[in-house]
Amino acid sequence: MLTESLRDQAFAIAWLSAMAAGWFGWSQEDPKPRLRGLLGAGSVLGLLLGIAFGILVWRNWDTPTALEGRYWVFGLVVLAEAVLIGGGCIVLARRKQTRWYGWWIAMCVALHFVPLAWVFGDWSYLVLTAVQVVGLILMVPTLRRGDYQTSRWACSWIAATFLLYSLVSAAIFLTKHGYPF
Template identity: 80%
Template sequence: MLTEFVRDQAFAIAWLSLMAAGWFGWSQEDPKPRLRGWLGAGSVIGMLLTVAFGILVWRNWSTPTALDGRYGVFVLVIVAEAVLIGGGCIVLARRKQTRWYGWWIGLCVALHFVALVWVFEDWSYLVLTIVQVIGLALMVPVLRRGMYQTSRWACPWIAVTFLLFAIVSGIDFLVKHGYPF
């Protein structure tokens, strides 16, 4: 996230780092064995960034936020995302295609950032969406041929893009603000 709101940027870095750690964890569902160490390292890096920037969120909680006057829209976006994810997973379960959960949820998560572009007035979320969706789309042919969980490739892709987005945003944050204690 690239914004003038200190709290929002610190929160986005902390949250996306935490989400990266979680997606790296989900990637452990059915990975290629040689990737386990890399996936674990990604989770650790995500958690370390979460703690570092979570402290900044706490210390800057009373500062202005782009969400002022938009909390309802933000909640609506999150609820819509959850309904879309849940509905899609129900359809996949009924079709006995649960191996596609990782890919489907990754797609829904990526697409919800389109709405957040307007909620936070931050076009960098659109870049994140485009990168994530292109990656997910490109892996469909390979995933269709495989018999493994789609989390093998979809979840690391979402995790890596979240972590890289958080790192770039973190560098931007540190250049603009330092690490304000």
């Protein structure tokens, strides 16, 4: 995240790296066996980065945030995302295409960063969205040919992009602020 708010940037790093850990975990639903170690390592790295920056969020909670007076907008974005995910999963379940849950949810999560770019005034979220969406679209032909869970590649892609985004953001943060206690 590229924002002036120390708290918002630290929170984004903590949250997205923790989410990377979760997405790496979900990608182990039906992985290629040789990738399990790499997926597990990604989860551990995401958790460690999440803890390191979570501590910074806790210690700097009283600093300014772009959400001040606009928490309701953030809540609406998350609510819309949840409704879209749930509705899509109901459609997929009725069509007996539940193996596509991972891909669908990944696409919804990627797209929810478009309004968040405006909410936080951080246009780097649009770059993250573009990378995630392009990757998800490009994998569709391969996923259609397979009979495995789409989480194998879709969730791995989201996890890897979250972790990379968090690592780049952490490097920018540490260059700008150090590790403020």
